[in-house]
Amino acid sequence: MEVFKQLKEFYWSERRFLYASIVCLMTATALGLVYPNLLRYLIDEVISKGQFSAVPYLALLVAGVMIVKATFQFLHGATSARLGNQTAFNLRAALYRKLQYLSFQYYDKARTGDLMSRLTADLQAVRDFIGFGFVQILNVIMMFAFGVIMMMSINWQLTLLTMICMPFLVYTAIRFEGKIHPAFRSIRQSMSSMTTSVQENITGVRTVKSFAREPHEIDKFAERNGNYKENNVLTAGIWAKYFPLMELFANLSVVILLGVGGWMVINESISLGELVAFFSLIWYIIGPMWGIGFHINNFTQSKAAGERLIEVLHQYEHVKNKEHALVLQPDQVQGHVRFDNVTFAYTDKQPALAGFNLDAPAGSVIGLLGGTGSGKSTVIQLLLRAYNVKDGRITLDGTDIRDISLESLRSQMAIVFQETFLFSSSIKGNIGYGVSDVTMEEVIQAAKLAKAHDFIMELPMGYDTIVGERGLGLSGGQKQRIAIARALLKNPKILILDDATSAVDMETEHEIQRGFEEVMKGRTTFIIAHRISSLKHADEILVLDEGRIVQRGTHAELMKQEGPYLETYKIQFADQPDDIDADTESIHSAAASAEQVKHDESAAEMAAASQVNVRGLAH
Numbered sequence: 001m002e003v004f005k006q007l008k009e010f011y012w013s014e015r016r017f018l019y020a021s022i023v024c025l026m027t028a029t030a031l032g033l034v035y036p037n038l039l040r041y042l043i044d045e046v047i048s049k050g051q052f053s054a055v056p057y058l059a060l061l062v063a064g065v066m067i068v069k070a071t072f073q074f075l076h077g078a079t080s081a082r083l084g085n086q087t088a089f090n091l092r093a094a095l096y097r098k099l100q101y102l103s104f105q106y107y108d109k110a111r112t113g114d115l116m117s118r119l120t121a122d123l124q125a126v127r128d129f130i131g132f133g134f135v136q137i138l139n140v141i142m143m144f145a146f147g148v149i150m151m152m153s154i155n156w157q158l159t160l161l162t163m164i165c166m167p168f169l170v171y172t173a174i175r176f177e178g179k180i181h182p183a184f185r186s187i188r189q190s191m192s193s194m195t196t197s198v199q200e201n202i203t204g205v206r207t208v209k210s211f212a213r214e215p216h217e218i219d220k221f222a223e224r225n226g227n228y229k230e231n232n233v234l235t236a237g238i239w240a241k242y243f244p245l246m247e248l249f250a251n252l253s254v255v256i257l258l259g260v261g262g263w264m265v266i267n268e269s270i271s272l273g274e275l276v277a278f279f280s281l282i283w284y285i286i287g288p289m290w291g292i293g294f295h296i297n298n299f300t301q302s303k304a305a306g307e308r309l310i311e312v313l314h315q316y317e318h319v320k321n322k323e324h325a326l327v328l329q330p331d332q333v334q335g336h337v338r339f340d341n342v343t344f345a346y347t348d349k350q351p352a353l354a355g356f357n358l359d360a361p362a363g364s365v366i367g368l369l370g371g372t373g374s375g376k377s378t379v380i381q382l383l384l385r386a387y388n389v390k391d392g393r394i395t396l397d398g399t400d401i402r403d404i405s406l407e408s409l410r411s412q413m414a415i416v417f418q419e420t421f422l423f424s425s426s427i428k429g430n431i432g433y434g435v436s437d438v439t440m441e442e443v444i445q446a447a448k449l450a451k452a453h454d455f456i457m458e459l460p461m462g463y464d465t466i467v468g469e470r471g472l473g474l475s476g477g478q479k480q481r482i483a484i485a486r487a488l489l490k491n492p493k494i495l496i497l498d499d500a501t502s503a504v505d506m507e508t509e510h511e512i513q514r515g516f517e518e519v520m521k522g523r524t525t526f527i528i529a530h531r532i533s534s535l536k537h538a539d540e541i542l543v544l545d546e547g548r549i550v551q552r553g554t555h556a557e558l559m560k561q562e563g564p565y566l567e568t569y570k571i572q573f574a575d576q577p578d579d580i581d582a583d584t585e586s587i588h589s590a591a592a593s594a595e596q597v598k599h600d601e602s603a604a605e606m607a608a609a610s611q612v613n614v615r616g617l618a619h
């Protein structure tokens, strides 16, 4: 019962329904005891004594009792449903809330299918037990107690004799519970592993098909499916073994009653009416005993399900607000970011970032370059406080980010991730996701800056076009542009572009970057890119390798040094040798003047687009 104690906060507020449900069911059960007594009266007082005129009155009485009993049963059903559903509602809301605040560390390992099955099947099992199962168990106890008392009042020796098999029945039921509980746990685990497999398969269907791995996927699923079947067969085996035993003990009681009770009637120790009443009372007891397997099953299932829910609810939140965490005042945030000797490792792996130092004054542009897995995204994840830094510290305007409330820290940042996620809503909804009370004009301006407006206008429903869960129907570059618009609309103090233009062609990238130049003004910007062209105007470029900074400086400075930066530059511009020569000689002036020409061409466009900043100034 420990599990249900721990879940108390979710149903205790609804205890009035619990009490009402118990009272109603017990009343209905007590009324059920009237039948055996009426039967006894009918045989001993009416039929044996030939008082047939009393039969219609007895029939009316039975009908009356039935109606009252049915009313109480209805009330029990209604109150139980209220209790169960309200509990499920409370639990669902708490679980969803918890999922929102669980840290990135949890989601690194979490499986979607498993979480989905906890939120659906497990929640339902708990709802059914709290709503119905618990009261039913109380009812079983009550039926047993009432039944035995009534039988005792007729004949205590016969009662004891017929009860002889009950301890065996109870013992078998308890053994059954001990076996069936772990079996149900295995069923749930294999069910969740199967759901995960289906979910991953549907999500990754393109990869599966492109590698023609359908047979492999079928085999993989067959294994999990087989596992699920095995667990069910095993559970059915436990049922098959214990149920006939329980039935045997139950029926033995009836045999004893008929044998001994019949002999007592012949000896006139009890009347015929009493034996008939006894007979219906013994079923009154055996019925719930028989059903005890079902109740135990219901209880064990919901106990296993409850454990899995508690596991999520008690999951440790790695990243959370300190007590009295600082809430930033948006208009006072400058955007000065510093990394002081930060070393960080995911789990117990070798550090993804080692001895990392960076000073990004407010409004500066920092470029991060490096091979895959060199730690670029980790810098951003740490700045976002997706993970807590334990070695070294990161500050925003001089305050350690661990002292700032997560919500207010992240509200000052907007990030465009490498992989774009779009919600299954309209394009307008997706662009306006990070901001409440957004106007259509602001959405359009952000989309224009991100060079998304034109293709959006070509869609059948324009900004009202619904894009799928994963932005289906849009190209990678189009999705990325929507994500960029979403970040720009948030008007952050710190803008982070994590390979944000990797999926767009060079020309579009160039256009987007011109848009960025405008919006980057007054914000600290971090740009992660593989293309040097995306970084060369940064105030400082850091070149990373295996979590360490191997080069740092401006584009012009780095171009004068032998090292990975120049190597990368040469590779990327290998087919434009003239550019390399020009660049290495007077990189800065050439680039600046080229940019100036392009800038002038789009001055009018920029003027309109930069109005999106109006929103930011107001903050």
Ligand SMILES: Nc1ncnc2c1ncn2[C@@H]1O[C@H](COP(=O)(O)OP(=O)(O)OP(=O)(O)O)[C@@H](O)[C@H]1O
Pocket (backbone or CB within 6 Å): 108, 346, 347, 349, 352, 370, 371, 372, 373, 374, 375, 376, 377, 378, 379
């Ligand atoms: N969530 C995670 N859990 C465990 N290890 C991780 C996680 N994210 C990244 N890593 C590891 O940390 C190291 C740095 O990864 P990071 O994502 O920062 O590299 P990156 O430079 O951004 O690479 P890319 O350019 O491919 O995105 C890698 O070795 C990577 O395997």
